[in-house]
Amino acid sequence: MNTRHFIFTAAERLKGRKTLLCLREMLKHDSYKREELENYRNEKLKDLLEDSVQNVPFYSQFGKLPIPKYPDEVLDVIKKWPIIRRQHFQENAKLFISRKVKKSSVYKARTGGSTGEPVYTYKHPHLDEMGRASKIRARKWYGVSNVPRIFMIWGSSGSFDSTFKGKIQTLAREVRYSLNGIKRVSAYGLDGRNIKRCVEELKQFQPELIYSYTTPIYLVAAYLVENDTKLLNPNLKLVNTTAEPLHEFQRKTIEKAFGVPVQNGYGAAEVTNIAFSCPSGGMHVVEDNVFVELLNDNNERDVFGRVLVTALHSIGAPIIRYEIGDIAAWRNGYCSCSLPYKMLEKIEGRVHDLIKLGSGKIIHGELFTHAFEHINGLRKFQVIQRDKNKFDIIFQTVDGTHIEYNRQINKLQKEIGEPVELNVQFVDHIETDPSAKFRWVRSDVNSCLG
Numbered sequence: 001m002n003t004r005h006f007i008f009t010a011a012e013r014l015k016g017r018k019t020l021l022c023l024r025e026m027l028k029h030d031s032y033k034r035e036e037l038e039n040y041r042n043e044k045l046k047d048l049l050e051d052s053v054q055n056v057p058f059y060s061q062f063g064k065l066p067i068p069k070y071p072d073e074v075l076d077v078i079k080k081w082p083i084i085r086r087q088h089f090q091e092n093a094k095l096f097i098s099r100k101v102k103k104s105s106v107y108k109a110r111t112g113g114s115t116g117e118p119v120y121t122y123k124h125p126h127l128d129e130m131g132r133a134s135k136i137r138a139r140k141w142y143g144v145s146n147v148p149r150i151f152m153i154w155g156s157s158g159s160f161d162s163t164f165k166g167k168i169q170t171l172a173r174e175v176r177y178s179l180n181g182i183k184r185v186s187a188y189g190l191d192g193r194n195i196k197r198c199v200e201e202l203k204q205f206q207p208e209l210i211y212s213y214t215t216p217i218y219l220v221a222a223y224l225v226e227n228d229t230k231l232l233n234p235n236l237k238l239v240n241t242t243a244e245p246l247h248e249f250q251r252k253t254i255e256k257a258f259g260v261p262v263q264n265g266y267g268a269a270e271v272t273n274i275a276f277s278c279p280s281g282g283m284h285v286v287e288d289n290v291f292v293e294l295l296n297d298n299n300e301r302d303v304f305g306r307v308l309v310t311a312l313h314s315i316g317a318p319i320i321r322y323e324i325g326d327i328a329a330w331r332n333g334y335c336s337c338s339l340p341y342k343m344l345e346k347i348e349g350r351v352h353d354l355i356k357l358g359s360g361k362i363i364h365g366e367l368f369t370h371a372f373e374h375i376n377g378l379r380k381f382q383v384i385q386r387d388k389n390k391f392d393i394i395f396q397t398v399d400g401t402h403i404e405y406n407r408q409i410n411k412l413q414k415e416i417g418e419p420v421e422l423n424v425q426f427v428d429h430i431e432t433d434p435s436a437k438f439r440w441v442r443s444d445v446n447s448c449l450g
């Protein structure tokens, strides 16, 4: 057992978490036959629906929601359950806490989502354990160890959270990262100088895994390829991208630059991990972690449609038929990797335009999510780049003081690091064109991916 593994295990014990036990359970499912996997999923779904009807105020209020007598009826029964959207959590997330669990055993989790609609949900730690285990397992498909040395190119909302608790949490995370062999560099403000520094740090750190939003690691890879720079890193096994779609040209460039495969992950903070790509190229839904339905406007299932996710391990604070705001289609057939999990073909939704300032500096869209997700009463926002250094920031809000907004705008200005004009508007409603994806960060000026 190496030091990282030892520290990881000790921290898990201290927190009463059982991620590695969950991993052991989940690893078995990789070799399940399809029928065994469906039985497992149906049992979990049945338990979740039963518990929710009996113990969760949000579901009790409907009077008589159907529950299946037998596990194999569950897919028909769940169709009759209400679809949950962000607004349900925004209105009263506490209604989703089971009467059976101690209030102290669930925690409030904040997510900006890649949607421009910040939301709080309550989570039971088991949901996170299984989510984390599903991620470790998916990396093992590429030979990555359970507790790898990770180079993360990431954003963090910590720098925008000015509460005492927020600052302590940020500090604690940094200490935990360094003990666990995780090096984090900021995904924000990608300009030539930062990319060069990132390359130097990568050379020194020698990670087993690079974990990044798609665009930043693509920009680093493109720099390496353009400058014909080789990164000698015999330990590196995988580049793991997330939070954005991975386009084929990006995959090719990243693979060329680093000489290892790229795995794309798809998830949402509210439900943890939904799908991961495998070495044969299939985007497999982790069906022992989530149940995914795709519905069109006529509520027909299994078509190119809206993604509804039920978190199988969310007993205690259930998330059932949650519409996460993306649209997707199934990919038919089986993958040559022989994993039993179904595959998604297309996922659309997690998109925002990339912002390039007059100076050439590139701003990642997640910067805005992190700047605004702490504001109480914020329902939705949109950032529109009107000119190179000129932005409209539109807030749809139910309450919250303008002082709070101004404070976050000032911090955002500081984080951007060069003079930009930010015009703030408050509106009652931000229009969403139902036929198009809502671009919560939109550039009317340029796209550096074009």
Ligand SMILES: [Zn+2]
Pocket: 278, 279, 280, 281, 282, 284, 335, 336, 337, 338, 339
């Ligand atoms: Zn596969």
